[in-house]
Amino acid sequence: xxxxPRRAAAILWKDILSETRTRQGFTAMLSFAALVLFMFSFAIxxxxxxxxxxxxxxxxxAIVFTGTLSLGRTFQNEELAGGTRLLRLYPGDVRxxxxxxxxxxxxxxxxxxxxxxxxxxxxxQVDFTAQAGPLLLVAVLGTFGFSVIGTFFSALTVHLRxxxxxxxxxxxxxxxxxxxxxxxxxEAFLAGDPLGRAGGWLRLLASYDVILFVVCLWIFPVxxxx
Amino acid sequence: MNKLTMLGWVSIAxxxxxxxxxxxxxxxxxxxxxxxxxxxxxxxxxxxxMLAFFVVFLMSILYLVQRQLKWDLLAVSAAxxxxxxxxxxxxxxxxxxxxxxxxxxxxxxxxxxxxLLVPIYTGYLVVxxxxxxxxxxxxxxxxxxxIAFVQVPIVYLSVFWWRSLHQPPSSPQSMWSAYGLVMLLGxxxxxxxxxxxxxxxxxxxxxxLELELSGPEEx
Amino acid sequence: MNDHWLFIGxxxxxTWASLCWYLLRLRRRERMAAxxxxxxxxxxxxxGPG
Numbered sequence: 001x002x003x004x005p006r007r008a009a010a011i012l013w014k015d016i017l018s019e020t021r022t023r024q025g026f027t028a029m030l031s032f033a034a035l036v037l038f039m040f041s042f043a044i045x046x047x048x049x050x051x052x053x054x055x056x057x058x059x060x061x062a063i064v065f066t067g068t069l070s071l072g073r074t075f076q077n078e079e080l081a082g083g084t085r086l087l088r089l090y091p092g093d094v095r096x097x098x099x100x101x102x103x104x105x106x107x108x109x110x111x112x113x114x115x116x117x118x119x120x121x122x123x124x125q126v127d128f129t130a131q132a133g134p135l136l137l138v139a140v141l142g143t144f145g146f147s148v149i150g151t152f153f154s155a156l157t158v159h160l161r162x163x164x165x166x167x168x169x170x171x172x173x174x175x176x177x178x179x180x181x182x183x184x185x186x187e188a189f190l191a192g193d194p195l196g197r198a199g200g201w202l203r204l205l206a207s208y209d210v211i212l213f214v215v216c217l218w219i220f221p222v223x224x225x226x
Numbered sequence: 227m228n229k230l231t232m233l234g235w236v237s238i239a240x241x242x243x244x245x246x247x248x249x250x251x252x253x254x255x256x257x258x259x260x261x262x263x264x265x266x267x268x269x270x271x272x273x274x275x276m277l278a279f280f281v282v283f284l285m286s287i288l289y290l291v292q293r294q295l296k297w298d299l300l301a302v303s304a305a306x307x308x309x310x311x312x313x314x315x316x317x318x319x320x321x322x323x324x325x326x327x328x329x330x331x332x333x334x335x336x337x338x339x340x341x342l343l344v345p346i347y348t349g350y351l352v353v354x355x356x357x358x359x360x361x362x363x364x365x366x367x368x369x370x371x372x373i374a375f376v377q378v379p380i381v382y383l384s385v386f387w388w389r390s391l392h393q394p395p396s397s398p399q400s401m402w403s404a405y406g407l408v409m410l411l412g413x414x415x416x417x418x419x420x421x422x423x424x425x426x427x428x429x430x431x432x433x434x435l436e437l438e439l440s441g442p443e444e445x
Numbered sequence: 446m447n448d449h450w451l452f453i454g455x456x457x458x459x460t461w462a463s464l465c466w467y468l469l470r471l472r473r474r475e476r477m478a479a480x481x482x483x484x485x486x487x488x489x490x491x492x493g494p495g
Binding site: 225 | 290342343345348349352353356357366368369372374376377380383384385387388
Binding site for chain 3: 238241245248249259260261263264267268271307310313314317318321322324325419423426427429430433434436437
């Protein structure tokens with residue numbers, strides 16, 4: 001059991017190495033995210049007040065769309081090299097694979113958000129700095145929930161022919177509490193939280209994160225079984 | 227006539243009686259008028275949907291514990307009926323909502339959650355149909371059936387909070403005794419119909435699995 | 446009022462139609478399975494309503 005973090009870290013490190021060797025994936029993802037932000041402006045129009053009010057929602061939708069594309073790549077290396085048989089060859093508890101892949105997705109999404117939040121601040125003219133601390137908490141909870149569910153479902157769908165379609169089909173309904181919680185809390189904080197609603201959304205996010213994390217971690221070995 | 231066939235005829239007869247009572251015998255509701263009649267179908271069908279998805283959850287757990295394919299077949303049979311009931315619930319709900327609220331879609335938390343159940347369990351069915359190996363198929367399906375049941379109450383809660391920021395939840399409806407009885411009849415009738423279709427669908431699934439395992443050359 | 450009856454009729458109609466559709470679909474698949482398994486007619490005999 002004490003081996004779990006070490007094995008997870010080994011998988012994370014392996015993925016980071018193979019990802020940094022060829023950075024095209026991440027660069028393409030960033031460009032995609034920027035395009036999504038532009039598309040929202042094109043669809044809504046250059047109404048700065050309106051864009052400012054919608055910024056929280058638009059930002060999280062951009063994160064979800066871009067993140068979903070990146071999730072599809074979670075198990076791609078192993079799948080190309082020989083499917084789950086290869087994954088099961090990793091020594092020790094298979095839960096380490098889940099934790100390692102989850103950490104990898106967290107790193108990728110965090111890197112994405114580091115670029116996306118300032119980009120949204122510039123494009124939609126919102127000021128994230130006034131509430132930087134609370135917003136950071138929202139980002140952490142939202143990103144964690146997204147990764148927990150996303151990593152799990154990408155393991156489930158990696159063998160399927162139509163996985164590009166099935167991953168979002170399973171993922172998006174499961175993300176509803178994450179999206180509503182993140183958007184609700186972000187918008188509340190951006191408005192200075194006059195009605196004290198942000199706390200409720202944060203508690204919802206945190207409890208959903210914990211429940212899903214426990215369930216996914218517990219049941220993950222079944223997904224990879226032979 | 228075997229017992230299953232009897233069950234089928236009884237449930238059809240009860241649904242027919244319920245339809246006649248709901249459409250022709252009962253007077254219009256004092257508050258909501260004629261359109262109330264849709265609720266005698268809408269509410270029982272919504273109940274069947276919840277029952278079906280709960281059955282999927284139970285069967286998924288049983289499969290994961292015992293690893294017998296029959297639990298998987300029972301689960302997929304219930305999932306199919308659950309999706310059908312969910313779509314019906316949505317159609318009936320919008321048909322009721324349009325005259326009552328004046329709009330087809332009011333983002334009511336229950337309606338919205340039901341609408342989210344359709345892609346969840348469609349995903350369940352599609353993942354299942356795309357996996358060839360029966361054991362893998364059953365295992366992945368059971369995992370989705372289990373996760374779905376964990377997430378749905380929280381999805382409902384979050385949609386409820388999201389909505390409650392804009393509009394208070396709808397007021398409780400008046401309970402009139404004849405109304406209650408017809409509603410109860412609807413619950414019984416649609417539950418029996420679910421049981422009938424579920425078992426018959428399960429028998430079909432068992433036959434199909436047998437065929438699948440015996441290989442395509444045979445027969 | 447007439448408008449409401451349109452909605453009510455549509456609701457009950459769609460419910461019955463989908464029940465019948467599901468039953469017919471079940472029966473067709475049962476017949477196909479029965480034919481394929483060569484135990485001819487068992488599915489059809491146990492057909493039931495619909």
